[in-house]
Each structure stands twice: as structure tokens, then as C-alpha cells.
Amino acid sequence: MLLPVLKTIPTSQLRLGMFLHQLSGSWMSHPFWRSRFLLRDARDIHKLIEAGIAEVVIDTDQGLDVAPELPPPIEAPSAAPPAPPEPELIPLPPAHPAVADAGPSYTEALDLSRKSLGAVVELFAQARMGQALDAQTCLPVVEDVMSSVSDSPSALISISRLKTVDDYTYMHAVAVCALMVGLARQMGLSDHLVREAGLAGLLLDTGKAAMPPELLSKPGRLSDEELALLKTHTRRGHEMLGKEGGFSAAVMDAVLHHHERIDGSGYPDALAGDKIAPLARMAAICDVYDAVTSRRPYRAPWDPGEAMRHMAQAKGQFDAQIFQHFVKAVGIYPVGSLVRLQSDRLAVIVAQGKDSLLKPRVKVFYTAQEQHRLSPAFELDLADPGAADKIVGVEPPASWRFQDLEQLWLDQ
Numbered sequence: 001m002l003l004p005v006l007k008t009i010p011t012s013q014l015r016l017g018m019f020l021h022q023l024s025g026s027w028m029s030h031p032f033w034r035s036r037f038l039l040r041d042a043r044d045i046h047k048l049i050e051a052g053i054a055e056v057v058i059d060t061d062q063g064l065d066v067a068p069e070l071p072p073p074i075e076a077p078s079a080a081p082p083a084p085p086e087p088e089l090i091p092l093p094p095a096h097p098a099v100a101d102a103g104p105s106y107t108e109a110l111d112l113s114r115k116s117l118g119a120v121v122e123l124f125a126q127a128r129m130g131q132a133l134d135a136q137t138c139l140p141v142v143e144d145v146m147s148s149v150s151d152s153p154s155a156l157i158s159i160s161r162l163k164t165v166d167d168y169t170y171m172h173a174v175a176v177c178a179l180m181v182g183l184a185r186q187m188g189l190s191d192h193l194v195r196e197a198g199l200a201g202l203l204l205d206t207g208k209a210a211m212p213p214e215l216l217s218k219p220g221r222l223s224d225e226e227l228a229l230l231k232t233h234t235r236r237g238h239e240m241l242g243k244e245g246g247f248s249a250a251v252m253d254a255v256l257h258h259h260e261r262i263d264g265s266g267y268p269d270a271l272a273g274d275k276i277a278p279l280a281r282m283a284a285i286c287d288v289y290d291a292v293t294s295r296r297p298y299r300a301p302w303d304p305g306e307a308m309r310h311m312a313q314a315k316g317q318f319d320a321q322i323f324q325h326f327v328k329a330v331g332i333y334p335v336g337s338l339v340r341l342q343s344d345r346l347a348v349i350v351a352q353g354k355d356s357l358l359k360p361r362v363k364v365f366y367t368a369q370e371q372h373r374l375s376p377a378f379e380l381d382l383a384d385p386g387a388a389d390k391i392v393g394v395e396p397p398a399s400w401r402f403q404d405l406e407q408l409w410l411d412q
Helices: 042-050 097-101 104-128 135-151 155-160 168-186 191-203 206-210 224-230 233-244 249-257 278-292 304-313 320-330 405-410
Strands: 006-010 019-023 055-059 338-341 345-351 361-367 372-381 391-394
Touching: 104 135, 104 168, 104 206, 135 168, 135 191, 168 191, 168 278, 168 320, 191 249, 191 278, 206 233, 233 249, 249 278, 278 304, 278 320, 304 320, 304 391, 338 361, 345 372, 345 405, 361 405
Parallel strands: none
Antiparallel strands: 006 055, 019 055, 338 345, 338 391, 345 361, 361 372
8 A cells, every 4th residue: 555645835825726634733722623635725725824833744756846937037027926815714603692702611612612603614515516525524623512511511511502593503513512521431431432422513503514504594484395495404314424434323313313313204205113223312412402401493592401301391302311311411400591599599500519409500590480580690609518509490481581691601
């Protein structure tokens, strides 16, 4: 087997048709979610230069070599030619306005969510154009999500819940990836299986790249024909992953069967019970949780605490044992939940308790009985023996119409 012919060159010598073999720095430091690809677009060269990357490694077996030096002109031109216009960069979908006010505890998670959003936008663009996808190009996203979830279990999951209607499909992939990683870790799975879970979460809805955009953004109820078309995204995604190879059977099965339900009421194959593979059962829980806690064209998001309660009551939908692990991973009262305390004050969850799921850290900001805001709001660790308060229930935010719940828990 012949080794590739690799050459390190300055970024200024890049030209279309070269095959990038390696970019300097970590995945987070450069503007691409993959490090090996053929340069087909001048915008990619522009991105590398803008990122301040000085050198890259090219593979001359798979692409062009450095252009040969030309002899100097006989006469210098009287005036320098005009600089070519900079290529226009493709904008990302707008971020949720609340993330602009994220506190220092969420800074790294915010940076990663933006980076991952760009990766998923590119991934869906490739799928939409019929290009083959492979596992190796997706793994950098999963690896960084694994690192983020390990360092700060709830930060990325919470940040990625703040989606606009426009970026839902892309950020949903990031959120489900993070949820799957957290769930797999809670279940005590090996790093290899945690990686598989994250990869499955990232790719669950790849098949939606083949759906008409107006179908995904329709504000009203889907017709029977539209719903039938949308349900084909599981098979389309499975077909897309099968084009290139490199994806495990478990990941591909999760993409195909993440809408199956334990009682057999799901799709596309109406599988039930143990006929649904473990990774697909995990994906079903993570997919639904993120979907119902996100703003959609046709409804407002559920409060995280409400979502957890409704899912717990959905008998026959989810694997009971895996759901218990999910509750431990995300919390009985996930970050951002609006709760009522025994003191009749309202608070939002800002962090999980270290020793008890029932005693998280909260930010108290409103007295329900007197109906007025507390100024300033204050944090209370319900695990502290001196707290003298506890959660007595979850409150539906729609009943209170607070406009700044996200800012309350993001300002950490």
C-alpha cells in the first residue's frame, strides 16, 4: 500500500483542487468540522485565511500540488491589479437572543454550540446535495461534545435547548448528541459506546435534508399526506448513511428506528419491546425530550420540568429503565425549570444538586402570594441544611408569562 504524498505549505499557497490532509490546531480552532477534504470552493480558502491558520498539510496524491513558480515578467505592471472581491460567507441561522446574555459558566458551551451548529449546517448541505457521508467526518463534533458534557454536564444541553424556529433542525442534532452522550455516561457505557450514542444523536434527523424546507417549517398542522412524507425521513437518513459506509449497524439502526415506541405504536416498522435495539430506545427518549422543550413553528416550548413529568406519565412509549437513567442524567428538575417552593416563592433551576436530584440549586425571583418580583433575585442551594425550603411542584411558564426565564438561569 502506497503512503500518501504529504506536503506542508503556507496557507497563502492554497488553490482550488488541493486536498487538505491536516489543519493545524484543534478542531475548535479552525473553521471546519472536518480536517480532510478537497478544496472545491474559494470561500473555504477565505475561511482558513480569516482564521489565522498559517500552514496546512496537503495530499498531492488526492489533489493538486503547489502551483509552479512563473518566471518574473519582463516589465513590471504600471499599477497593481485590483484585489479580487472577498467571497461571501454563508451565514448561519440566527442564534436564540437569550444566548447573548449567557454568563461565564456557559461561555465554553456557547462557543461549542455555535461551532457545532456550523458543522451540522454543512453536514445537512452535503446530504441535501446527495454527497456521501462518513463517520470519520462526523466524529470531531462528537468528541468535543463528549469533552464538554464531561466537564460541565448540563451546560451544553441547556444552551442547545435555546433554539430559534429557523435553526431548530440543526441545533436539535447538537442537543440530541449531547443528551445521548450524557445518558450513555449515566448508564455506565464504555467510551466506545458513548461515542456511538453521540454519533447516533447527531445523525438522527439526517433524512430531513431530503424533505421540502416548507414542510419542516410549516406553522400549522400537517396534512395526512405531509405527515406520511415527513415520516420517511428515518428511511432516507438510513439510506444516506449507507452510501459511504463506516457507520456501525447500531448507529444506522438508531437513525432508522428512533421513532419506534415500546408499545408498538411508532414507525417506520411498528417494532415493540425488545425488538427495538437499546441505542434506538435511548434515541427515542432524547429526541422527544429535546423536541418538546424547543420552540416549534406550531407551538411554544414545554418547560423542562413539564416535559420530564409528561414523559414519565407516557406509559408504553419509552423504555422504563433507560428513562430512569435519563432522569438521573438530566435531573428531575432540569436546568431552566420553573418551580414553586414551599415558601410560595417561584424559582428557576440553575444547577443540579450534587447529592440529591430533589435538592438542586435555584434562583428565587418571585413571590407568588404577593405577586411581585424580588429585587435582586438570589440563589438558594436547597441541599444546604439552612435553606429551610423545598420544591413542591413544577409551574407552567405559560401561566405566568415571564419574559426573562432564560436570562435567569443563563446568568451564571
